[in-house]
Structures are given as structure tokens and as C-alpha cells.
Amino acid sequence: MHSKRKLAYLAFAKKGLIEMMPLNLAVIPWGILCGSLAIQRGFTTLEALLMPMLVYAGAVQLVVIELINNNTPLLTILLTAFIISSRHFLYGLALRTKLTPQPANWRVPLGFLLTDELFALSSHRKSYQGKLQLVYALFAGGSFYLNWLFWNIIGIIAGSSLPDLTELGLDFAIAVTFIALIVPSIINLSRLITVCVAGVLSTVLTLWQWDYALVISALVAMLCGYITTNISIRLRKSSKKRIANSDI
Amino acid sequence: MTLLTILLLATITFLTRYLFLHPKLPIKIGDKMESFLSFSSPAVLTAIWVPIVFIRDHQLDIAPSNPYLIGATIAVITAKLTRSVYLTLIISSTIFALVKLYMH
DSSP states (O other): OHHHHHHHHHHHHHHHHHHHHHHHHHTHHHHHHHHHHHHHTTOOHHHHHHIIIIIOOHHHHHHHHHHHHTTOOHHHHHHHHHHHHTHHHHHHHHHHHHHTTSOHHHHHHHHHTOOHHHHHTOOSTTTTSSHHHHHHHHHHHHHHHHHHHHHHHHHHHHGGGSOOGGGSOTHHHHHHHHHHHHGGGOOSHHHHHHHHHHHHHHHHHHHTTOTTHHHHHHHHHHHHHHHHHHHHHHHHHHHHHHHHHHTO | OHHHHHHHHHHHHHHHHHGGGOTTSOOOOOHHHHHHHTTHHHHHHHHHHHHHHHEETTEEOOOTTOHHHHHHHHHHHHHHHHOOHHHHHHHHHHHHHHHHHHHO
């Protein structure tokens, strides 16, 4: 039925918009900050606009604006951007089985839109499988992109008339939103261990100022979760064997 | 020059996001790898938020007066109880803002 399909598409599009909304709200101050910081550090309006439009990465934008302002050599800037962005490799790897089989005209734009926030919404079993899920992801990711662009533009317009926004504790909103997404997903011991290891290790490595703190702590945490799952599977198998043997 | 830098940066961010999604890459993901990767979401997102809460000015801040700590604790409890991203965000951010205000 043609209209039933359209209604389904509409429903999933709406779902994408609604579920991305908290993250859209959380990054408002960051968008404004990126836009206004670029202007304050002497970027032209075009350059300040192209950052969110093409680079589309808040952490990279903020750090790089300062690096460019300090006349840091190009190679250092690119290397820093690479380090900050390296966690996205993990996202691509994690979504490969689901997203890679999809047609390129979905896969490439969704790949472009694959920020932390879209990844946070991608952990459903059925994500990216079938048109409805792709529509969901497009609207979720697309709304985040447009939202990011919009607030960067607001920041650009406000320009120098804003005080230094970095001391307001705006990063808290990101932390809370991620907490809100992760905590309900901790449904077993493996995931609990993953989260604890990730948190502790990431804090330690960040204090030690390791470049790859995020990626390393994530990988180690994933390993711990994986090992825990295996151990509990093995324990369950051996206890089943014992029960089976004791029936003889 | 800045324009060139921006274009190169855009290439980097896009590559990190898209590279492993490209079908022509000779990477096969078996069951074990799939299981391992299934932990990537809680791992990475936690690795991002925990330092935000516990680190201030490159130092560990576990004082009970740390507004981030208070806010995050409320957030964990609220998230566990309500399972609502909106409620958790509003309640925790409000408490965070209040604590921060009163700390001055």
C-alpha cells in the first residue's frame, strides 16, 4: 500500500528527529562557541562557515581554531585533527556489517553524518537495516548536522559580542546526555565492566595527557567486556554439563 | 591557507568516519569481532563523558563540591529510574547550574 509505506517513512523520520532532539539541545552552546570563537580568532565569515559545514566536528573545530590562531604548522594541525577524530574508525568498524551493504547513496551521506551523537543512536539491533531504519538515521543525523550548522551561524553572527563561553561548564550537557543514553543500556555484567574500565582508564590516560587516551581506553574496555561475556558463556556451559552429568 | 587547511581537515574527518564503511575494503568481521565491537558504544561514550566530570584544569576533582560530580550522580540515578533522556537532561542540568551558582 503506497500510503501505508509513506506513513511508515514519516513515522521513522519523526522518530529520528525526536530522539536526536536532546543531543541537538545539548550542543547549542558548543555550536555558538565554535562560531563565535572562529570570528574572534580572525577567521573570515566564509572560513567560519566552512568549518561546521565541511569538517563537522566540534572538538576538532575548537582545537584547530586555536592552533591556526597560534600559527601552528599545518602538519601538526592535521595530526591533531587525526588523533581527535580517530575514535570514528571504531564507529565505522562497529557499523560495518549493517551499513556497508546499503546502497552508496545512503551509505556515503550517513558516513558523513556519523558523529558521536549519531553513533550513540545507532546501537539498536535493527539499525541501518532496511529503508525505514535508514530514514530514521538520515533524519536523526541530518537534524544534528543542520542544528550544528545553525548554532555555528548564530555564533558567527554574535561574533565578538559574546564573552568567553568556555568557563560556563557547557560540556556538562554532553556528559549528561551520554549518561542518559548509556546507563539504561547497562543490562548485564559485561557492559557494566566495559563502562567502568572505560571510565577509569579514560580518566587516567587523559590525566597523563596521552594523545590516544580515548581510543585506547575504549579498546581496552571493549576487550574487558568481550572477555567477561566469554567467561560467563563458558561458566554457563560447564554448569550445564555438570547438571547434565549429575542426572546420570 | 586557512581555506586549504579546512579542506584537508574535512577530508580527515570524513575519512575517519567513512573508511571502514567502504565495501571495497578487504575487511571481514566474524562473530568474535562482532561481539567485541558490540561493546563500542558504551565504551567510547563513557570514555568521553567520565573525564568531563572528573577532570578540571588537567587535575582530578573528586571533591563532593564538584558540581559536575553532583550533577552526574543525579544523572545516573535519574537515568536509571526514568530511562528518559529528556528528564535526565533537564533535572541534572538544573541541579548542576544551581550548584555551580551557589559555589560562587
